[in-house]
Amino acid sequence: SADCELFHDWLAFKLQNPGKRSYMYLMIAPGANFDDVKDATSFGIGRSVVGAVLEKIFQRDVSYLTYDTLVGKNHDWGDWRERSQLIVVNEIKDESNSFRDGVRAYEQIKNSIDIYPSSVTINPKHMRLKQIMQYFNVLGFSNHTDAIRLPEDDRRVYVAVNPSVKRTHEEYAAMHQLASGVDAQAIADIYWWYMNRDVSEFDHATPPYSSQKRFMNAATETDVEGVIKGLIDEFPADLVYKHHLKMMADSLWKDECNMFEGLEYKILHRELNRLWKQLPALNPDDKVHGG
Numbered sequence: 001s002a003d004c005e006l007f008h009d010w011l012a013f014k015l016q017n018p019g020k021r022s023y024m025y026l027m028i029a030p031g032a033n034f035d036d037v038k039d040a041t042s043f044g045i046g047r048s049v050v051g052a053v054l055e056k057i058f059q060r061d062v063s064y065l066t067y068d069t070l071v072g073k074n075h076d077w078g079d080w081r082e083r084s085q086l087i088v089v090n091e092i093k094d095e096s097n098s099f100r101d102g103v104r105a106y107e108q109i110k111n112s113i114d115i116y117p118s119s120v121t122i123n124p125k126h127m128r129l130k131q132i133m134q135y136f137n138v139l140g141f142s143n144h145t146d147a148i149r150l151p152e153d154d155r156r157v158y159v160a161v162n163p164s165v166k167r168t169h170e171e172y173a174a175m176h177q178l179a180s181g182v183d184a185q186a187i188a189d190i191y192w193w194y195m196n197r198d199v200s201e202f203d204h205a206t207p208p209y210s211s212q213k214r215f216m217n218a219a220t221e222t223d224v225e226g227v228i229k230g231l232i233d234e235f236p237a238d239l240v241y242k243h244h245l246k247m248m249a250d251s252l253w254k255d256e257c258n259m260f261e262g263l264e265y266k267i268l269h270r271e272l273n274r275l276w277k278q279l280p281a282l283n284p285d286d287k288v289h290g291g
Contacts, residue, residue, distance in 0.1 A: 003160040006208070010158075012197040013204050014137050015058070018085055022204040023155070024113040026092065026140040027162035028147060028212060047141040047162065049172070051088040052179035054139075056187045057194065061085035063136075067092045070138065071108040078122030084136040092142040094149060102149040102222055109148060113138050113156050115205050146219035158207035159216050224268050227252045228275060242276055 010025050027047070055062040063084040068074045070089055080087070094105045117135050124130065140147075141162060150157055166172075178186055207213075221229075230252045231245065249272055250260065258264065 003210075006158070007160065008194070008197065009199050009202040010137070010204075011054070011057075012194040013199045013202050014086065015191070015194045016197075016199060017204075019117065019135060020204060021115050021117055021135060022137050023115055023207045024109075024138040024140060024157045025160065026142065026147065026157055027160050028141075028145060028216070029143045029162050047090055049175045049179055051090065051139075053175060053190075054086060054088070056178065056181050057191050058086055059191075061136075063087050065089055067094065067140075070112050071105065072112070073108070077125040078120075079124050081120060081122055081134045081136070082132040084134075087136050087138045089138065089140040092140045092147045093144050094147065102220065106149050106151065106154075110156060115156065145215055147216065149220040149222075150213060150216050152217055154213075155206060157213070159210050159213035161212055223253070223258055224264060224271055227268060228271050231275065240279070245272060245276060 007025065010022055013020070013022060051062075051064065061084055063080045063086070065080065065087055066074075067089050069080075070087065094102075094109075117133050119131055120134055121129055121131055142148075148157070150159075177183060178190075181187065227249055231249060235245075235248065246269075249268060253260070253265070253268060
């Protein structure tokens with residue numbers, strides 16, 4: 001119910017404030033429960049119907065994109081950035097399989113879902129490059145708890161549960177009737193319900209906490225991030241030398257069955273050096289041998 005109320009506030013705020021943007025609203029299929037990330041594998045329902053109804057309610061400027069197009073992974077003309085108020089992505093699954101790729105993918109998506117209207121350069125088909133302002137909100141769906149890499153300090157995405165329990169045939173029939181656009185009065189009633197909804201307390205810039213987002217953080221954590229977090233949480237002493245830090249990092253790295261070579265191992269050492277520089281030193285003048 002909390003997700004449902006927030007979803008209505010999120011939509012109403014956009015309809016009432018077309019010149020403003022909100023954080024991305026992402027619905028994922030939860031599985032039977034969220035006790036274990038590996039158990040969260042079932043499929044959500046109703047996404048295509050929701051998009052079709054919203055297209056009628058917004059009346060215009062609703063675009064359907066693939067995730068790769070949204071984050072610029074494939075070439076496109078970019079016209080959708082100018083003509084969109086709401087973007088619907090029916091299936092999100094980022095395939096980044098390394099620390100570096102994961103960071104790059106998150107940076108790409110941040111550029112597309114920033115909460116402030118922003119100026120971008122687009123390449124309209126058969127026309128010159130031009131500068132436009134983008135105002136769209138993004139509504140995404142996924143069947144994967146690891147849909148996109150979300151760091152713990154993310155402030156741009158709200159992760160909600162996509163319902164996995166079917167409603168009655170009568171309810172679906174009513175929704176499909178709305179999606180068809182046959183009953184214009186019913187669409188108008190919903191539109192004005194949103195326009196009259198009180199969103200004075202709605203914070204469009206900061207998504208609230210959700211347990212589903214915590215599971216997505218865990219599901220998308222890379223081995224490098226896991227080792228660094230393990231060092232911080234589990235190091236047994238208050239005093240550490242750099243070679244001790246490296247030895248424990250290598251031990252945790254080996255526990256994950258990783259090889260002591262390759263790009264990811266180099267990235268681990270880069271992150272180790274960054275961690276080392278953040279630690280307070282007994283002797284500030286000796287960052288090599290100090291603890």
